[in-house]
Amino acid sequence: MGETVSNKQVILKDSVTGIAKESDFEVTTSTICLKLPESSGKGVLVKNLCLSCDPYMRILMTKTDLYFPIDFYTPASVIFGYGVAKVLESGDPNLKEGDLVWGVTGWEEYSVIEDPQKLFKIHHSDVPLSYYTGILGMAGMTAYFGFYDVCCPKKGEYVFISAASGAVGQLVGQFAKLLGCYVVGAAGTQQKIDLLKNKLGFDEAFNYKQESDLNAALKRYFPKGIDIYFENVGGKMLDAVLGNMRAHGRIAACGMISQYNLEKPEGVHNLLNIILQRLRVQGFEVFDYYHRYSEFLDAVLPLIRAQRLTYVEDIADGLDAGPAALVGLFSGRNVGKQVVAVAAES
Known part of the structure; x- marks a missing residue:
């Protein structure tokens, strides 16, 4: 049996019409067992470190007839988006405890990701991990x-x-x-x-x-x-x-x-x-370009290391600040890439 801990989460109360507001969200706390459930198969349990605020997330708040390659949000459920996380337990042979990954995860402290094939393993940690929500993501x-x-x-x-x-x-x-x-x-x-x-x-x-x-x-x-x-x-x-x-x-x-x-x-x-x-x-x-990620890294990482690319981030501290950071995108409140810091790597 794994340890049971609190798990702060950001919930979308209901589908959104018109301008998204902080009040459309609720920050709640549940509990999670830090042990992969037997039903998860090849899933992974992760600790989320930072989350990405992106304009496309507004589309997911309202169910429409538009095609979108990510599922729409379910009212009264945890929202999700791109983030950086640390693997705590893995049922996937390509990932092990302690690995750092980026990809789609829940807006919560801990998540079980059922399909780790959609995660990218982070091999280069000589740059800020938050970069994998932005310039390297x-x-x-x-x-x-x-x-x-x-x-x-x-x-x-x-x-x-x-x-x-x-x-x-x-x-x-x-x-x-x-x-x-x-x-x-x-x-x-x-x-x-x-x-x-x-x-x-x-x-x-x-x-x-x-x-x-x-x-x-x-x-x-x-x-x-x-x-x-x-x-x-x-x-x-x-x-x-x-x-x-x-x-x-x-x-x-x-x-x-x-x-x-x-x-x-x-x-x-x-x-x-x-x-x-x-x-x-x-x-x-x-x-459509994810299969070319290694090509992208080969081109961009040297530019970052040589300081030929500058990247500006706007980091909000903690999940409690998440709703304001997300809806702030649509009024231009952020300066640079908007990130929500969930936890420090440990």
Whole structure:
């Protein structure tokens, strides 16, 4: 018999309509036996160390007809997302006690993960473990493959990134600069604009909340037009970008955070420009690239170690701070990658 301990958890009370609020969640405490149940088969018992707050999680709060490659949240149950954890007991021959992993886990102190095939074993611990919720995890792979594979960039091209100071956008901008592109980002506060220009190396950045005319703003920063748009926002920003793309431009549709809390999504009016400018607009999911994780690590780890990539994190302390950190994504409260620290490694 294993030791029975308390297990703090974040519960979604009910399906969410409209803007997600802290009150949609409840932080409760149950108990868990630190022993794999016999029914778990090849599952693993883990201690969660840090959790990732990501915009896609808003989609999971409301059951819709949309296809999504992760299950939707069940009301009155523990929510889940990407995180870093330490294996306490394993029924999987590829994982052993003490191993560090990243992948989808519960928003709780301890979790039983029934399908460890979806976990990535962490072999490089010379970087902060929280990086595996971001730059070395799902967000990093999204930025890397979205930029290089979907956007097909060339040196000297004009690149625009919305939500540019977020987990993905900050990396796309740096990849583009490493390639020799001209890079502009949009964000929602002066602090984030300063971060983009002074720490992350963007050529220019602007506060979209202070622009009464997004079309005019884009013409100001891209008088010759945009070759590549890395789309994280949707809505009015996408509409303005479509009117400022150069011929044969590429748009990588990564996310549309401005739409996730809306009951009726906004329309886009400049779609004719896709034809007139011969644009390629491609949506993508990071799951399609997981089989190339080792390739990604080989490319990005040396850049981190050589300090050629900077990664900004916003870390909330403890599961009690989890709901506020998660819903804060949709008002731009976070600066950089939002992480919830659950426990220190021990």
